[in-house]
Amino acid sequence: MADASPWRAGAGRVAAGSAMLAAVAFLPWLSGTDPALTVLRARSADQAPTADQLAAVREQLGLDQGPFIQLGRWLGGLPRGDAGTSWVSGAPVLPQVTSALGVSVTLMFATLVVTIAVAALISARTLSLGSRRRLRDRGTGAVAASLAALPKFLLASLLATVFGVWLGWFPPGGWTGPMSMVLPALALGVPTGAVIGGLLDHALPATFGEPWVRTWHAGGFPPGRLVRPVLRRTLAGVLPQLMPSVVGLVGGAVAVEKVFDIPGLGRLALDSALAQDLPPLQTATLLLALLGVAAGLLVKALRHLLLGPALRDGGLAAPPPPALGRRRATGWALGGCAALLLAVCVAGLLRDPSHVDTAARLLSPSAAHPLGTDALGRDMLARLGHGALRTTGVALAVTVACVVIGMLLGMAGAAGAGLTEVLSAVPAVLAGLLTTAVTGPSVWGAAFAVCLVGWTPYAAQTAALLEQERATGYLQASISFGAGPVHLLRHHLLPAVLPAVARNAALRLPTTILVLASLGFLGLGEQPPTPEWGRLLAENQPYLELAPWTTLGPAGALVLLSVLAAAGSSARRPKRRRARVHRPVS
């Protein structure tokens, strides 16, 4: 159905890409910050910005011509393979951007390997039990949720310290050979693989419940023969998540690139954005958008390859109501995490989170400071407790907004798909820069910026699941009985899509918290010293080795929250689905 208008999809991509490029090209004019000043700073710090100097830079760069002529000239050069010269360095842009892209794409593939491995490990239990038809309950999802909650930059610092410095097994940084890919790929791939694995693990039981699996099993196929077709059926729904999760890392792995000193595209884009060095920034944006579109097309092709004719001919079976019960452990995990988190928050709220005591610097956990103190002698427990409500509140609100936007755009068909592809490769920090350019520093700016790009995973997921759902027999039966679009949406499509999206959102909740905090340096979000979990992690990252407890507390809280959210997202599901799906099928 979506294929009926390939060129509408193309138009959507072009429109989204052009809008993105135009926004970037107008960045200095939107922000009102003179690019001459930022360029001068990038070239020569501590130089007094006299009017003469600024005028000289302006004249040199032709800034007086305004954004239209600048953009026109840059676009005009592209067909000739000329992406202009950097305003800061004066060097041609294309070689440096393509080499950074090469580095980032290489790292992305290495990350993909780790992602697949981790995802496979996480879904191994379900896959093995399911193929023997011994799947009685769903797992707690705690392992996936905990791993997904690990902050990538913290994992990066940890790996660099342990395997780079202490053990010396791998280089602690740099980009000098395949060995230097290992640690960054692990830092990026483990949390990503946990998200993908969590989604796969969540989707597998439905496939195992499909009639054909029963038939095959009854027909005496050995469990090993079942694995492949089941994976093939299930992966189709999960594959689109690789776009925002893995492809998005090409431009969005700035923190990890910093820790490992990797000359990747994320840092290049960020540096040029901060210096308002437009030619490299525009080129990087264009390449990221193209990469997003290319990856989107590839994923689409792969999905069609996996599902093949079934998708076209409406041959997919309806996922039957998963009659799986909740494991008792799930309830325990839910209760345990909630109790622990609540205890930490209450205990923390009774303490003063902003009392600086320079004499009590980096104290290890003790009776007086159960979670230790940070570099300014502030009580970590107090900071954790006071940050809990704000952190989770904002993150939940942003997640809900992203899910709503994502589902709406995911249902919008081809045009929405173009926008999703283009934006899924655009790093949040770029959205943050555009937000500050328009609004200036603001408390809600971070939430707004994340909403701008954070919906892409849900849109991609919704679009994929809807496409599959529309190709099911029961839906077509329902249509033939005269069900209208509203009925279809309420009774078939939404119930099919929502649980998976909710699970996805739960697994991405920790990332959302971290991304929100990562925009702080642009003046977006609450200003310090307000305790926020993301900020706690970022500001204590340098003390990871010297005082591990400063990061252990916030990281632990993030893991608890993630497990709680994942367990919560799969808690109420089975009943509702049974009630609604049964009728039309029978």
Add this chain to the structure above:
Amino acid sequence: MRSTPRLLVALALVPLLGGCFSGAGAGAGASDTAGGRLRVALAVPPAQALSPYSNDATALGKLCVAEGLTALDRDGAAAPALATSWTRQDATTWVFRLRQAKFHDGTDFTAASVVNALDHAGAAKPKPRVLSDVTLTAKADDAGTVTIRTKTADPVLPLRLASPALGIFSAKAYTAAGTVSPLGTGTGPFKITKLTGKTQATLDRFDGYWGGKAKATGIDVTWIADGTARTNALRAHEADIAEWIPTAQAPLLDPATRHEVSSVRADSLILNTSAGIFTDPALRAAARGAVDSSALAGSVFGGYADAAHGLFGPAIPWAASRRVEVSGRAQAATVAETRSKTQGRTLRLAAYTNRAELPEAATVVQQQLERAGFTVQQDVREYTQMEADLLAGRYDALILSRVTLLDTGDAVAYLASDYTTNGAYNIAGLKDAGVDRAVAAAAEEGDTGLRQQKIMQAEAEILRTDAVVPLVHEKVVQGIGTNVEGVVLDPRERSLITLDTHLG
């Protein structure tokens, strides 16, 4: 079912993409040979392909690639470099005698090279920092003598010429477009043979150096912007020298590799005198009284800083002995007065994230100011994101980290740009006739001792206004492997490697 093999094929392509790695292997293997190649991790990646007119100039000095007519000695006085001696003929005319030297490309260093280099520096747009307040013209008298005239009297010209921005390069270095490339065109003991983007450079020993042969056979430079990553490189023995170890990482280093030196970088609390709360001198005085900088030095800076008593710290040897007592300060407002005067107004305290210690310092200062009766709201952002706001005065107080001796190696340039009425970086918005007079008097003074005295008088005038509350003078921690000898610990951060630096 065909998908799995395809996926494997795609993943098998990963190593093929390995062409994207930057080859550091070339020099790394040779580091075991006697004399050895030094592996140096520098902090600030080249912004303009090592152009001497940009930030990158300091790297040219640290790596001993370029030289000017003069150099600075330990006490900050001008010492001979490419010029062997000089005389001041009148207020604006100086004559420099040149030594015989060769450029890395084999051509001879002559008076014509000096004229060419200084002409290009003067014509560069925007002007190099060091020439921002002076215009000079050079003329070759003969092959070994150059006359330099300044438009107005410039008592510190020999110091100015020591700036790496005024290094002399061979004619080949200067392009028609106005750029300068130091690759194979300097005169120093090391020549750059290769520059890989913003990440790496390869330097070889220049055997034709006038001062003899360097002990190290070459230098492999890596730029690592992140302080922790730099520290890790040293700890994992991937680098022999790593500059600027962050204070959070310094305790992790083996004490034998940790070397600290007082730097000319000072952190202060700048109060906005032109608008807002701190137009009131009594409140400025109250803020000064509230700030306890010794608490900062020990905590945020982990001991790698000295509590400040003035604008100039221990890195400037003559400052303490010539310091002038500050008098005529405003009476500080009491806590109750502060509360009533600031009623309903929030003090906007700005700090930037580029230096990790500043946001932490801001939090400590916030608490100190709140105890004095102020209501404080922080504004912490990346520097470029907030500079326009700072220059426009949209803040009340700022934690600023500043190099007090800029390219001239002379303190007047800093005082003039930061605290005088027409100063281009007068973030405090200070307009004080007494300060302007004192800074102008120091600028005109030619005698070194008297100039230092007048600089300290200007410092006292500035401190009197309470437009600035000095916090700490930073110490730089340099990480130097135990096998490396002869690294220079320079408070001005201009030199690092010399002829004598080598692996032991």
